Amino acid sequence: MKIGVYGGTFDPPHLGHMAAATQIKARLGLDKLLLIPAKQPPHKALDDASAPAEDRLVMTAMMADGIPPADSVAADGQELQREGASYTADTVEALAAQYPGDELWLVMGSDMFLSFHTWRTPERICAVAGICGFTRSPREELVPLEEQARRLSQSLGARAMAVALPEVVDVSSSQVRQLLAAGELQAASGLLWSQVFGYILRKGLYGVKVDLAHLPDDQLRAVSYSMMRAKRIPHVQGTEEEAVKLARRWGADVDHARRAAILHDCTKYYTVEEHFAVCRRYGVELDELERQSEKLLHAKTGAALACHVFGEPLEEQVAIYYHTTGKGDMTLLEKIIYLADYMEPHRDFPGVERLRALAYTDLDAAVALGCEMSIAEMEEKGREVHPNTRAALNSLQHGKEWEHE
Numbered sequence: 001m002k003i004g005v006y007g008g009t010f011d012p013p014h015l016g017h018m019a020a021a022t023q024i025k026a027r028l029g030l031d032k033l034l035l036i037p038a039k040q041p042p043h044k045a046l047d048d049a050s051a052p053a054e055d056r057l058v059m060t061a062m063m064a065d066g067i068p069p070a071d072s073v074a075a076d077g078q079e080l081q082r083e084g085a086s087y088t089a090d091t092v093e094a095l096a097a098q099y100p101g102d103e104l105w106l107v108m109g110s111d112m113f114l115s116f117h118t119w120r121t122p123e124r125i126c127a128v129a130g131i132c133g134f135t136r137s138p139r140e141e142l143v144p145l146e147e148q149a150r151r152l153s154q155s156l157g158a159r160a161m162a163v164a165l166p167e168v169v170d171v172s173s174s175q176v177r178q179l180l181a182a183g184e185l186q187a188a189s190g191l192l193w194s195q196v197f198g199y200i201l202r203k204g205l206y207g208v209k210v211d212l213a214h215l216p217d218d219q220l221r222a223v224s225y226s227m228m229r230a231k232r233i234p235h236v237q238g239t240e241e242e243a244v245k246l247a248r249r250w251g252a253d254v255d256h257a258r259r260a261a262i263l264h265d266c267t268k269y270y271t272v273e274e275h276f277a278v279c280r281r282y283g284v285e286l287d288e289l290e291r292q293s294e295k296l297l298h299a300k301t302g303a304a305l306a307c308h309v310f311g312e313p314l315e316e317q318v319a320i321y322y323h324t325t326g327k328g329d330m331t332l333l334e335k336i337i338y339l340a341d342y343m344e345p346h347r348d349f350p351g352v353e354r355l356r357a358l359a360y361t362d363l364d365a366a367v368a369l370g371c372e373m374s375i376a377e378m379e380e381k382g383r384e385v386h387p388n389t390r391a392a393l394n395s396l397q398h399g400k401e402w403e404h405e
């Protein structure tokens, strides 16, 4: 396996890191790329405005998670766990021991690469890993890096190479920190992976102060995405898109549909303990079936956060609360969120096209079909059907009968 090692303070990790990681992985044909946040970088002193090490690790992991294919890039917290100063030679030797027989490449931006020979014990690094320097701006010349690669090969016997990255994003962490501290959130968000931006807002890092209740749509999106794995984001985006379309078609409040969709799965990745903690804190009651099913729990806890953290109105909370099961006598918004989640553009299962067509011609029939499909699926898997799903179906069927009388 060919493994890349990319260290930095990642304070915070930004789109420049993300673009470099994506391209260097492709250029070197890496099977895996490890991003390693430094605890006490020997080259730069962390200033007062830096984020705690644990937060830098979480943000780096989020950015790594956002680089496809899944799990090809990961954050590694070993330098943060080590006592004292962290030296790259220690890290690279530890990785060589951890991945015996694999080919290691230490990758770095040009500033680091050009001073590599002045680092502490560079020969120890070169003994176990190749060294690769990359350009950090579109205007940067490759020639000095190539010369440095030759010098490192001659003086240290290094496997060294220089690469130009065609699509570098010219941004620095200090620039991002300054924007955040100055409250220029819109500008900062353009330089950050959405989940990292959401995490900064949620944790109030780098001097950011926002009230999580009543965030504007773009910040609400980022915060919600920061609570989930990157691979779920397209589903949530699809649900938002579908909910807005359905709201326009059926004359529901578009903003409520949008914001309920953005938040509907925000606790999807909570552990059972986290779900129970939210339920205890906000007095959410659970029935026996909900206690046993994480799939059902996230709807309840998502609604609780929509209320108590994000300050969303009651109609949105209820739509989130019932988005998985449905319920008897659903409101227009509840039907829309239930269906949008069910049939958003990324969903693919037998019958989804029928559901999609029906949703824009006969909303109640579409919700009823969704409930029937859910019931059939649960019965097939030998699982208990939630009474709310049967109640939803019943009330829709009775509603129809009543209309025909």
Ligand SMILES: [Fe+2]
Pocket (backbone or CB within 6 Å): 264, 265, 298, 299, 323, 324, 341
């Ligand atoms: Fe859900």
Ligand SMILES: [Fe+2]
Pocket (backbone or CB within 6 Å): 235, 239, 264, 265, 341
């Ligand atoms: Fe969902």
